Amino acid sequence: MKNLPLLALVLREPKTVLNYTLSDWDLLIRQARRAGLLARLGFLFKRNSVEGIPSCALKHIESSMICAENMRTSLNWEIKCIKKALCRLDLPLIFLKGTAYIVGDNDAALGRFFSDVDILVPEEKLLDVERALIYAGWKFDDIDAYDQRYYRKWMHEIPPMRHVQRQTSIDVHHNILPKTCFFCPDVKKLLECAIKIPEQGSWILATEDRVIHSASHLFHEGELEHGFRDLSDLDLLIKEFSIKENFWDNLLFRAVELNQQIPLYYALRYTSIILKTPIPKHVLDRSVQWRPNGLRQKIMDFLFLHALMPDHPSCSDRWTGLARWLLYIRSHWLRMPVHLLIPHLLRKSWMRLTGKDNH
Amino acid sequence: MLSSRVKSEAILLEIKPFKVCIETSLPAVIDTIKALYSDYNYFIYDDSVFVDFYIKIEKGGFFRGYSQAQCYIDGKTPFKPLPLSQAYPFFEWGLNWIVASHIHYYLLLHAAVVEKNGHALILCGKPGAGKSTLCAAMVGNGWRLFSDEMAIIDLKTNELVPFVRPVSLKNRSIDLIQEFVPEAVFGPCFHDTAKGIIAHMKPNSASVFLANKKAFSKWIVFPQYQEHSQTLLQSFPKGKTVLELIKNSFNYNMLGGYGFSNLCQLVDRSDCYNFIYSNLDEAVVLFDQLLE
Numbered sequence: 257m258k259n260l261p262l263l264a265l266v267l268r269e270p271k272t273v274l275n276y277t278l279s280d281w282d283l284l285i286r287q288a289r290r291a292g293l294l295a296r297l298g299f300l301f302k303r304n305s306v307e308g309i310p311s312c313a314l315k316h317i318e319s320s321m322i323c324a325e326n327m328r329t330s331l332n333w334e335i336k337c338i339k340k341a342l343c344r345l346d347l348p349l350i351f352l353k354g355t356a357y358i359v360g361d362n363d364a365a366l367g368r369f370f371s372d373v374d375i376l377v378p379e380e381k382l383l384d385v386e387r388a389l390i391y392a393g394w395k396f397d398d399i400d401a402y403d404q405r406y407y408r409k410w411m412h413e414i415p416p417m418r419h420v421q422r423q424t425s426i427d428v429h430h431n432i433l434p435k436t437c438f439f440c441p442d443v444k445k446l447l448e449c450a451i452k453i454p455e456q457g458s459w460i461l462a463t464e465d466r467v468i469h470s471a472s473h474l475f476h477e478g479e480l481e482h483g484f485r486d487l488s489d490l491d492l493l494i495k496e497f498s499i500k501e502n503f504w505d506n507l508l509f510r511a512v513e514l515n516q517q518i519p520l521y522y523a524l525r526y527t528s529i530i531l532k533t534p535i536p537k538h539v540l541d542r543s544v545q546w547r548p549n550g551l552r553q554k555i556m557d558f559l560f561l562h563a564l565m566p567d568h569p570s571c572s573d574r575w576t577g578l579a580r581w582l583l584y585i586r587s588h589w590l591r592m593p594v595h596l597l598i599p600h601l602l603r604k605s606w607m608r609l610t611g612k613d614n615h
Numbered sequence: 616m617l618s619s620r621v622k623s624e625a626i627l628l629e630i631k632p633f634k635v636c637i638e639t640s641l642p643a644v645i646d647t648i649k650a651l652y653s654d655y656n657y658f659i660y661d662d663s664v665f666v667d668f669y670i671k672i673e674k675g676g677f678f679r680g681y682s683q684a685q686c687y688i689d690g691k692t693p694f695k696p697l698p699l700s701q702a703y704p705f706f707e708w709g710l711n712w713i714v715a716s717h718i719h720y721y722l723l724l725h726a727a728v729v730e731k732n733g734h735a736l737i738l739c740g741k742p743g744a745g746k747s748t749l750c751a752a753m754v755g756n757g758w759r760l761f762s763d764e765m766a767i768i769d770l771k772t773n774e775l776v777p778f779v780r781p782v783s784l785k786n787r788s789i790d791l792i793q794e795f796v797p798e799a800v801f802g803p804c805f806h807d808t809a810k811g812i813i814a815h816m817k818p819n820s821a822s823v824f825l826a827n828k829k830a831f832s833k834w835i836v837f838p839q840y841q842e843h844s845q846t847l848l849q850s851f852p853k854g855k856t857v858l859e860l861i862k863n864s865f866n867y868n869m870l871g872g873y874g875f876s877n878l879c880q881l882v883d884r885s886d887c888y889n890f891i892y893s894n895l896d897e898a899v900v901l902f903d904q905l906l907e
Contacts, residue, residue: 278665286669286689289717312634312665319719326869569690 260530261571263287266297267488268532270304281313283570289316291566292485295324295367324367331358331370334424338373339458341392345384348459350376350450352429352469354489356460359453363492364470368485372416372425376461378447379430386414386428394419394426402603410436410592432469433476436592441514463500464510467493471523472516478587480580483564490523491531504539517546526560559583627666629656631826632767632776633714634664637706638671641684643803647703651781651802651815654823668713672706674699688713697808704805704813707783711764714778715865721776722768722877723865728761728775729753731906734833735775737766737885739863742810745840745892748788751816752895753902755796760822761830765865770873773880774829779822781815789814795895834905835860835885838892846897849889856887 262284265272276284288294298317301309309317335355342349350356352374357365377385394417396404407415412431418424431443449462461469470493474486497503511520521543527533528540547553562579565571588597626637626648639645658664668688675683675696684702686694686709693712697705715723726739727750736758738746747763754760762778769776781802784792789812792799800817835856836848857878861867867874886905892898 277662279660279662282665290689290691310665312667315720316667316717319717322719323869326871329871 261287261566261568263291263293263297263484263566263571264530267293267300267491270297270300270306273301273306274308278310278312281310285313285316287566287568287571289320290568291488292369292482293367293488293566294320295369296488297367299366321367324369327370328358328365330424331355331373334373334422335359335456335458337392337419337422338375338389338426341394342385342388345381345388347377347381347385348447348450348452350447350459350461352376352432352461353473356466357489357493359456359458360460360466362466363496364489366492368489372427374427374429376429376432376443376446379443382414382428382430386417389417389426389428393421397425406600410434410596412437412440432472434591436596437476437590439472439476439515439518439590441516445513462510463497464503464507465514467497467507467523468510468514468516468520471519475519475522476587476590478584480563480583481567484566487527487530487564491527491533494527494533494535498534504536508539508542511546517543518548521546522556522560526564529561530564559586625660627658627660627664628652629658630710630778630780632778633667634658635710636660636666636669638669639673639702639706641672641674641699641702644672644702644706647802647815648706650800651817654818654820668710668717670706670709670713672702672709701805701808703802704783704808704815707780707815710780714765719866719869720770722770722867722870722874724766724768724860725764725863725865726766726860727763727782728766728777729758730761730775730777730830731758731903733830734906735761735830736834736836736902737775737832738836738838739766739860740837740839743785745788745838747782747784748792748840749838749892749895749898751782751784751788751792751799752795752899754782754816754819754822755792755799756899756903758902759825760818768877768881769829770870770877772829773877773884774831776829777822777826779818779826781817783813783815785813786811791895792816832881832885835882835887836890837888838890840893841891842893844891844893846894846901847889847891848901851887851889853882853887856882856885 262280266284273284285294288297294317298321335351339349351359354365354368354370355373357368396415396417399415404415407413412434413427413429417426417428431440432446433440446461446465449465450459451462452459460466467490470486470490474483474490507520511517524535524540524543528535548556559579559582562576563583565576588601624638624640626645628635628637637648671687673685673687674681675685682699683696684699684705685692685696686705688709724739726737727746728738729736729750738750740746750763760779760782761775763780763782765778767776767778789804793801802815802817804812804814806812837851837859860878860882867878
């Protein structure tokens, strides 16, 4: 790929920065800040013993690392509060996404920012969980009856809840994709393999499932402004787990079992293209069977290679906006069948145009 | 690549301790910046320059209406647009916002700071308490301006770092200071802003030239302007001072232990006062007496 952002080159090989000019640093810091990866950059420099970072750039990196550390402390506290609120329910409380990386102490937690906590609970326990959370001080954000119904009927999560004092947000899931989605996995298979982190009493998805969920989230997701950050998460997860025995075989096997072949194919393809994630050739070759046919593959490449870039003017061209918009439409397309989708999108656009929607 | 980073109308300005790139095509903004920041260092963009912040002020687009100004922080718009007449203050507020939200290698307090004979005085208080007015009056009487909007504290040394910018005065204090400091240069008046009428007093050249020179805090004062009141300086307990400063900090929560220990050190080395005033002459004389 030509014209990769500096940030991608530095994530591939942090030592690239050693011959950077100050104006290169300037651009790198801006791209990393916008991608939400400024703090992660700092941790990667530390880990790779990159020295000689000019002080003007280092100050911004350190600021962001302080922020990330602070966020991590608050998140750990939040996890404690959630566990306490749900301790009587006798359920495996499974943390997802960013929170799971913290709980599992994965590299993908390095310098990561969070906007909310995501948990996965069995669907039959949903009402109990909701009640317990309300009892402990969470409440639903103000959303109208349509959205409430939309979430409850079609989605894989209930509407987001916010704690009245801490103002922290929690998403309670009962699956990782909407029920209406053609690729929706059998959630039982996810729950069965979840693992308990003994010292914390928290649960997270199995190793391979964490990669698959990250892939499935990113490649079903419609808002790709954080796409690059998520791609870097995948890169770190894969690098960390790939030294485990049978990781690659298990990963491919689980993708089939959970009906997530296509997102995993994309994840392997774009992490290896953009971030040069070391993925064995035989794994890439095996995943190729899941790729879309010729023209579609070309279109998807065009869209993702634009939309996954950091959300910064220096990483965009005239097609980036269009690519993100088309992928937004695609995400809805994947989420539900047409007869549900069209009325939903019409309503959403109307709300947006009339300024009643600020999501 | 260079051309995509900086357009021709970009003003590159060193507002110590930061380097700022201001992009605008609005003559009102350019003229005001040139007038109020005339003593500052303008630099040229090349490979050896690191810019801390990119701010762009332009007219709102087709949908937002051309009579509005929008502030872009490195291409993004975190704020709602403002009337076009407030384009210049929008730049000042944008710069405040970006420092307060991105910079955590300093402890940042919402306070004005002035210095004399190497000793810094922190004026901290709620908006409208009269800290900018007092700050402007003191600067007009031989004190060096550190900053009007935020006190920047170096976490490693506990020193105050100058962040010299135009002093933003509101409503009646504009006339008051124009009268009290006749030689002061003012930018245009902006009417009907969220804070009422505001005008900016240009920082004097001496303060701008010394913007590298840090100082330790010696006094922390909570001023309160009260009409017809006597000038009254009362000592204020140190513990309460710490709590008040926490309330007025932009990033104390972010800094954890560093924030706490720096704040304690700062208060420990300072005399702390509550200050009620209505007469600027008396106020200025009183603070000069503190020096002795």
